[in-house]
Amino acid sequence: MNFIISILFSGIVVSVLVLIPWVGVAAFDLRFLFGVVVPYLAMAVFFIGMVARVIGWGRSPVPFRIPTTAGQQFSLPWIKYSKIESPKGNGGVIIRMLFEVLLFRSLFRNTRLEYRRLANGPKLDYEWEKWLWLAALMFHYSFLVIFLRHFRFFMEPIPGFVHILEKLDGFLQLGVLPVSGLNVPSVFLTDMLLMLALTYLFLRRIYIPQTRYISLPADYFPLFLILALGLTGILMRYFIRVDITAVKTLALGLFTFKPTVPEGIGVIFFIHLFLISMLIAYFPFSKLVHMAGVFLSPTRNLANNSRMKRHINPWDYPVKVHTYEEYEEEFRELMIQAGLPVEKQPEKVEEQSEETGEKE
Amino acid sequence: MYDGGKIIVGLIIGLGLLLSPFLYNAGKATKAPEPQLTPKAKEAKVCVANTNFMTTKHMQLLDRWRDEVVREGKRYYKSPEGKVYYKSLQVTCLRCHSNKTKFCDECHNYMGVEPFCWECHIAPKEKE
Numbered sequence: 001m002n003f004i005i006s007i008l009f010s011g012i013v014v015s016v017l018v019l020i021p022w023v024g025v026a027a028f029d030l031r032f033l034f035g036v037v038v039p040y041l042a043m044a045v046f047f048i049g050m051v052a053r054v055i056g057w058g059r060s061p062v063p064f065r066i067p068t069t070a071g072q073q074f075s076l077p078w079i080k081y082s083k084i085e086s087p088k089g090n091g092g093v094i095i096r097m098l099f100e101v102l103l104f105r106s107l108f109r110n111t112r113l114e115y116r117r118l119a120n121g122p123k124l125d126y127e128w129e130k131w132l133w134l135a136a137l138m139f140h141y142s143f144l145v146i147f148l149r150h151f152r153f154f155m156e157p158i159p160g161f162v163h164i165l166e167k168l169d170g171f172l173q174l175g176v177l178p179v180s181g182l183n184v185p186s187v188f189l190t191d192m193l194l195m196l197a198l199t200y201l202f203l204r205r206i207y208i209p210q211t212r213y214i215s216l217p218a219d220y221f222p223l224f225l226i227l228a229l230g231l232t233g234i235l236m237r238y239f240i241r242v243d244i245t246a247v248k249t250l251a252l253g254l255f256t257f258k259p260t261v262p263e264g265i266g267v268i269f270f271i272h273l274f275l276i277s278m279l280i281a282y283f284p285f286s287k288l289v290h291m292a293g294v295f296l297s298p299t300r301n302l303a304n305n306s307r308m309k310r311h312i313n314p315w316d317y318p319v320k321v322h323t324y325e326e327y328e329e330e331f332r333e334l335m336i337q338a339g340l341p342v343e344k345q346p347e348k349v350e351e352q353s354e355e356t357g358e359k360e
Numbered sequence: 361m362y363d364g365g366k367i368i369v370g371l372i373i374g375l376g377l378l379l380s381p382f383l384y385n386a387g388k389a390t391k392a393p394e395p396q397l398t399p400k401a402k403e404a405k406v407c408v409a410n411t412n413f414m415t416t417k418h419m420q421l422l423d424r425w426r427d428e429v430v431r432e433g434k435r436y437y438k439s440p441e442g443k444v445y446y447k448s449l450q451v452t453c454l455r456c457h458s459n460k461t462k463f464c465d466e467c468h469n470y471m472g473v474e475p476f477c478w479e480c481h482i483a484p485k486e487k488e
Contacts, residue, residue, distance in 0.1 A: 047378075051371065058367040154381035156390040158472040166472070175423070183420035185476070241416040245467050249392045255381040256388070264412065295370055 003212050010220035014228050021274035026267045034270045035250055036259040042277035049284025050292055057296045063313045067304040070109070075307060086304045093303050100300050104140075107133040132204065139197035142190040143226075145169060146233075149188070153244075153251040182238045191234055198227050222288055225279055232272040242266035393466040401456045408439050408452070419475075422449060449481050458484045 024030040067073055071085025087093050099105040112129040115122065149165050152158045170186025202223050205215050236242055246262035247269055253260040283289055295301065328335070328342055335342050361367065376383070401407075407414045409421065425447040428434045437445045445452050457463045460483050468474065 047375065051375070054367065054371050058361045058364060062362045151381070152472040155384050156388065156470070159384075162472060163474075183417075183423050185423070241420065243412075243416050245393055245415075245471060248471060252385060252390050255385045256390070262392075264415075266416075292371075292374065296367070 003206060003215060006215060006217045007206070007220050010217045010224050013217075013221060014224040017225070017275060017278050018228060018232075018271055021270045022267060025270045031261045031265075031270070032259075034274055035261040035265075036254065038274060038277050039254060040259075042281040046280040046283055049281075050289070053284050053289055054292050054296070057293070061314045062298050062302070063315075064311050065302045065304055065306045066299045067306065068299050073304045073307070088305050088308065089303055093301060097295070097301055100297070101294055104133055104136055106300075107136055131200075135197045135200045135204070138193050139201065142194035142197060145190045146188075146194060149190075153248045154255055156248075156252055184238065187238070191230070191237070194230050195227070195234070198223060198230065202227070218286060222279075222282070222286065225275060225282070229272065229275045229279060232268055232275060236266075236268050236272060240266065240268050242269045393470040395464075395466045396459060396462045398457065398459050398463075400458070404456060406439075406441065407456075408437065408443075408445050410440065422453075422477075425449075449477060450484075454484050459486060460484060461486060 021034045024034055067086060071082025072080065073086040074081040074088040081088070083092050084095050084099070087096055096105075108130065110129050110132055112127040114125040114127050116125060117123075145165055149162060149169065152162045152166075155162075166186070166188075169188045169190050172187070172189065173185050174187035174189075175182045175185045202220075204211065205219065205223075206212050242265050243262075246265050249260065249262050250265065279288075283291065325343075328344065332342055332344070332346065336346065414421075425437065426449075429447050435447055437447045439445060454460060464475075
């Protein structure tokens with residue numbers, strides 16, 4: 001699909017998703033629908049969908065190891081092998097998975113192939129390319145911190161880690177000096193980093209021709225959805241404030257199965273809530289499911305022990321074979337008549353059959 | 361299932377983490393904060409701006425007041441009703457809301473905000 005159409009399409013879908021709760025709450029006052037029903041439905045879709053996806057992956061056979069070429073595998077004791085890149089046991093696999101999940105090791109290895117014409121002829125280069133890794137790391141960790149900070153709405157009493165995160169995240173007190181106008185002293189760094197990383201990831205997609213070519217609405221849509229989510233959150237925290245004590249009452253109502261919708265929560269909150277509901281409901285059906293999928297990547301989570309352990313293919317089933325001996329048995333006379341060489345001569349056959357008494 | 365046991369264990373841990381708000385709050389009775397007004401505030405009836413504005417945006421107002429006082433020297437604020445207030449955290453807000461622990465902190469504890477203002481500004485002494 002043409003990338004402009006993809007972007008327009010995703011943009012329009014996200015705009016509609018913003019408009020639905022806006023109209024629904026501002027014009028029709030459907031607060032219970034958007035405050036309680038939609039979030040519950042979205043959570044149900046998320047949890048059932050994720051479990052179904054993981055069970056689905058779990059049921060597919062993974063008979064063989066997929067050694068990647070990232071490291072020397074274990075062979076002879078005096079040949080040095082790469083304990084983490086190509087582990088032979090579970091310990092190495094665990095470390096490799098930690099690197100993958102926490103530090104995005106595979107992305108870190110990203111290189112860029114470049115074809116250049118120099119004065120003395122063409123040249124192929126593998127360029128060091130860490131920006132994608134950096135932006136991805138920035139995005140995921142910001143999102144995680146923001147998600148965890150939201151636990152002040154989800155839990156009562158508020159657990160200690162939330163306070164620690166808030167302190168760390170707001171420690172520059174940016175609101176006091178450089179960016180006054182944001183109206184609160186603790187401007188959270190992760191809010192800014194998230195938007196920055198998302199913007200970079202979006203621009204990168206349309207800037208690099210190859211990436212642009214392979215990008216689909218399924219790539220732009222989640223980016224735009226999360227951008228809209230972040231934007232409504234930032235608006236709500238720094239500019240169009242809502243009564244967040246009432247918001248907490250609503251959230252606790254959801255988590256204790258005693259849903260209530262307190263009076264006087266601004267529309268922007270319902271837009272924010274609707275967007276996150278759509279995001280989590282979209283998870284199991286989209287590339288976002290890599291949140292669970294990363295743990296089941298066969299190239300990362302299996303020890304490279306093919307030389308030590310026999311792995312049997314479950315699809316191997318007894319194939320009906322017709323060996324050459326059987327073939328010759330069947331066609332020997334015809335073969336001899338046609339002057340083709342045979343392995344056993346007919347006299348011998350007769351002798352044998354006399355001995356065993358199988359044939360006349 | 362290949363490595364079925366491990367996958368199920370991982371799945372349960374993941375679900376447990378994501379469902380933790382449900383588990384944490386289960387069976388707990390939570391109550392929304394009820395900020396209490398002092399007799400003095402009750403007598404005044406109105407805050408420096410309308411209640412909805414104060415509930416949602418008092419931190420923005422304070423932020424603006426601070427900037428205007430400290431940076432521009434403008435010490436008086438005219439409320440929408442035409443009343444004039446001295447822009448001050450201690451002298452205005454907390455004269456009326458002198459029950460800080462039962463008013464400001466009531467909400468702030470519920471939401472887990474600890475305004476660092478009181479490192480310099482002096483909170484009113486409360487009886488009891």
